[in-house]
Amino acid sequence: MNQILLNGNMIKRRSCIDIEDRGYQFGDGIYEVVGIYGGKLFLMDEHLQRLKRSARELSIKLPFTMADIKQDLIELTKVNDVIEGLLYLQITRGVAPRTHELPVEKVEPMVVAYTKELGDLTELQDMGSTAILQEDIRWLRCDVKTLNLLPNTMAKQRAVEQGAVEAILNRGEVVTEASSSNVFIIKDGIVYTHPANNFILNGITRQKVIQILQELNILVKEVPYTVTDLLSADEVFITATKLDVVPINSVDGHDIGTGKPGMMTIQILEAMRQLTARLQVQ
Ligand code: PMP
Numbered sequence: 555m556n557q558i559l560l561n562g563n564m565i566k567r568r569s570c571i572d573i574e575d576r577g578y579q580f581g582d583g584i585y586e587v588v589g590i591y592g593g594k595l596f597l598m599d600e601h602l603q604r605l606k607r608s609a610r611e612l613s614i615k616l617p618f619t620m621a622d623i624k625q626d627l628i629e630l631t632k633v634n635d636v637i638e639g640l641l642y643l644q645i646t647r648g649v650a651p652r653t654h655e656l657p658v659e660k661v662e663p664m665v666v667a668y669t670k671e672l673g674d675l676t677e678l679q680d681m682g683s684t685a686i687l688q689e690d691i692r693w694l695r696c697d698v699k700t701l702n703l704l705p706n707t708m709a710k711q712r713a714v715e716q717g718a719v720e721a722i723l724n725r726g727e728v729v730t731e732a733s734s735s736n737v738f739i740i741k742d743g744i745v746y747t748h749p750a751n752n753f754i755l756n757g758i759t760r761q762k763v764i765q766i767l768q769e770l771n772i773l774v775k776e777v778p779y780t781v782t783d784l785l786s787a788d789e790v791f792i793t794a795t796k797l798d799v800v801p802i803n804s805v806d807g808h809d810i811g812t813g814k815p816g817m818m819t820i821q822i823l824e825a826m827r828q829l830t831a832r833l834q835v836q
Contacts, residue, residue: 556634557630557633557634558630558666558667558668559626559627559630559665559666559667559668560665560666561662561664561665561666562626562665564629564633567668571664572649574649574650574651575646575648575649575664576646576647576648576649576650576657576661577644577646577647577664577701578646579652581700581702581703582612582647582701583614583644583645583646583664583700583701584605584608584609584612584614584644584645584698584699584700585642585644585645585699585701586601586602586604586605586642586643586699587601587640587641587642587643587795587796588601588627588640588641588643588795589640589795589796589830590631590636590637590638590639590640590641590669591638591830591831591833591834592637592638592830592833592834593632593635593636593637593834594631594833594834595627595628595631595641596795596830596833597758597762598624598627599620599624600758600761600762601643601758602620602623602624604699604756605643605645605699606620607698608699608700609645611695611697611698612647612698612700613656614645614647614663615663616645616663617662617663617665618665623643623665626667627641627643627667630667630668630669631669634669636669636670636671637671638671638672639669639670639671639672639796640669640670640672640795640796641667641668641669641670642667642668642670643665643666643667644664644665644666644667644701645664645665645666646663646664646701647661647663648661648662648663648664649661649662649664672796675796675797675798678719678797678800679797679798679799679800679801679823680815681801681815682800682801682802682803682814682815682819683718683719683720683800683801683803684717684718684719684802684803684804684805685713685718685719685720685721685722685790685792685802685804685805685806686712686713686716686718686720686722686805686806687721687722687723687724687781687784687805687806688709688712688713688721688722688723688724688733689723689724689725690705690723690724690725690730690753691705692705692706692723694753696730696731696752696753696754696755697750697751697752697753697754697755697756699755706733706734707733709721709723709733710733710734713733719792719800719802720732720733720734720792720800720802721733722737722784722792722802722805724781725753727781727782728748728753728778728779728780728781729748729778729779729780729781729783729784730748730753730754731748731753731754731755731757732792734794735757735759735792735793735794735797735800736748736754736755736759736760736792736793736794737784737790737791737802738760738763738790738791738792738793739779739783739784739787739789739790740787740788740789740790740816740818740819741786741787741788743772743773743818744772744774744775745767745772745773745774745775745818746774746775746776746777746779746783747760747764747774747775747776748776748777748778748779749776749777749778750776757793757794757795758795759793759794759795759797759798759799762826762829763793763799763822763826764776766822766825766826766829767822769825770821770822770825772818784805785805785808785810787810787811788810788811788816788818789801789810789811789815789816789817789818789819790802790805790810790819791819791822791823798823798826798827798830799819799822799823799826801814801815801816801819801820801823803815
């Protein structure tokens, strides 16, 4: 079955967006992508907390309680019988006559969610992939997960054209994150990742990996690092929902370390796999 959730109702997927939906016209909306493992939504509470924060930052009043939306999303995953995949949830401010300023009259946010099956990512995680570098041309509120993703899609397109899995973004000398993932580097046994401020999206996977590192007694420093640090790192990996941990073997054609997934990255990937495997046997 391919059902979607539209404003609280399960309906058959169809496309019907009012042309004056502010999400459609301005990208005035927020979203979350939640991983599904063994039919279970992974880290859903964390995703919903981030959604709540994004809504607050954009003054969008969420038209549901956390408990209700959670119930609906679990139901949607069940109805669509997705075992391995992801769930996309989007809330736009709603429909109002087009003006740049926020509508004076009350608008009803538009809530949409759908699920998607995903193929096996084991090989990508085991083999690693390549990345390119791109200047980070995004705005200064990358901490809000909004629908405005054009700089991200453009950067990713360049990566794909060059056979790479990701575009790692640099603001001048500083590496921030990647077009749709967070970036970690390892040097002399210490893991570095950009601090969670307005220059990056604080990935849910990023936060889980930091927690795993702490549990493994591996030192992790949330500090800005440079393009030179990236290129001379022993290991580099990216994190994102459902990708989990993907080793980066080369950046712009420069080998990272041995040019193969490093030992620490593999250790972190395995720890993440154990965590998601536990969901599947619950
Ligand atoms: N940064 C950006 C710009 C992203 O789009 C994403 C994925 N949505 C991430 C980081 C990773 O976040 P998460 O681990 O929550 O998927």
